[in-house]
Amino acid sequence: MPTSEFFEVEAKFAVTDGTEVPDLTGIPTVSAVTGTTVHELSAVYYDTGDLRLTRSRITLRRRTGGTDAGWHAKLPGDGGRRELHHELTDGDVNAVPRALIDPVRAIVRDLPLIPIARVDNERHGSVLVDSSGTVCAEFCDDHVTAWSLLPGGERTTWREWEIELSGDYAGTDAGVTLIESAAELFGTAGAGPSESPSKLVAALGDSIDDAPHPPGVAEPAPGSTEAGVLSALEYNYRRLLDHDPRVRRDEWDSVHQMRVATRELRSHLETFDGVMDGDSYRDTARGLRELAAVLGTARDAEVVAERFRELTAGEQSGIVSPASAAALVDSVRADYRDAHARVVEYLNSPGYLRLLAELEELLADPPFRRDTVTDAGEKDPGETGDTTAEVLLDRLGHAYRKLLTRHDHAMAVWEDRSVPLREREENIHRIRKAAKKLRYSAEAVGAATGLKTKHLYKACGRMQSVLGDFQDAVTSRDILLAKAEQARAAGDGTDTFLHGLLYQRELNNGDDALAGYRKTMDAVVDAYSELDNQRRKNRRKAGDTSGKKGRKH
Structure with a gap:
């Protein structure tokens, strides 16, 4: 089934039950409101038991009702959020589609994804258009009832307004101006900024505090050499996790950057061998070597494809046919596509997921040798x-x-x-x-x-x-x-x-x-x-x- 992707830019506002919706054409960009429709929406949100997605500002839900029923994943992005949509699947309603798991695989790994909240919403939606008749935004008046499914969770209700920019306005200066103008208009109507970044966080409420946390990074004495060792390792571990989804999306230079983080991390482990030790420690270093090799094949093909493009573009002798040059470049680009597919396959493999778990465990419980550990002090x-x-x-x-x-x-x-x-x-x-x-x-x-x-x-x-x-x-x-x-x-x-x-x-x-x-x-x-x-x-x-x-x- 196909998965689609959107760039979402929206703003949320807290309102009371008695707050009246103002005339939306009071927003300077908005020339008309094409009408209001009411939808009954119901969404179940999924996460690991220790809320790895929620703590990373990522939401994963299965929604029914409305015009966009399906599976949705929302991920942080520059100036907005990346939203992935996937059609509803038959069978087990709790079976999250792999197409939505893979982009967050480095975070959830192979841990079970379980329902953590349910949010029902009576949405009153209005489409806003500009003077040219182009849809510029959607205004939503949401009446929400939610249940936290975590231990100690409760039922809550609230009302909020959302304004979400359309594709032509999302990520533009005009869109920023529209949201700023809307916020000013809504403020005069009695709306205030929402205290919660998402409906999920509002639904979980205080119950989130009772959920277990993923393993954290150990905290040796501040200023100690051991603290510096862990800081160096954690930095490149975070870089590796950050570039994982970018490699999967095949963003330019992402393979190179992930490979650099992998190599630096492996080199650090070698440098710190003697300060840390143990079989699992050295197994982690070997896993990083394997990952770097897989990334290296794709990186070499990517570099050579660009070199061939530049070399053939600079060919001025006139004795080489353009068709021959194009065929050579296309051949190496095909090599890169094949190598990139192998990288993505590896990033979904048990070996890679085991490597991430080993790195997490190493940071949480570092195997420092007791004969080298120092006391804190200047x-x-x-x-x-x-x-x-x-x-x-x-x-x-x-x-x-x-x-x-x-x-x-x-x-x-x-x-x-x-x-x-x-x-x-x-x-x-x-x-x-x-x-x-x-x-x-x-x-x-x-x-x-x-x-x-x-x-x-x-x-x-x-x-x-x-x-x-x-x-x-x-x-x-x-x-x-x-x-x-x-x-x-x-x-x-x-x-x-x-x-x-x-x-x-x-x-x-x-x-x-x-x-x-x-x-x-x-x-x-x-x-x-x-x-x-x-x-x-x-x-x-x-x-x-x-x-x-x-x-x-």
């Missing part, structure tokens, strides 16, 4: 009395030394043509991965210890950018080779000259990108030396003069 960053901080700083040093080792090896053979190009390029890719690891470690250690790691973080970011451009060119060449092989194997007469032409251009693009690498390496060394000096200074204050310096190249 300490200088890097002070040796803070065992947790020392473990993290050692991790950072290890990540830095790995980068130096990979740099030395790659540069030693880069000009050696006896070493296969593929091997030399893989060495450069390994530097990029080490720089990424060091960058994420710098961010995590800075958050956890208070050391000023921003310069190192930014220097690694610049290196990543340079080597990322290089790797994109390499990935593009790999796909060009694969596409050429496919064309030859198909034997359909496809002209592969374009593939070779673009291959050479990507070779040149890779060389151009790599030209700025050594400068970024020097910046990383300087930033780490600065950080190491800061660490050794703090150690001297604590009576420990150990520590290693960085080195120049």
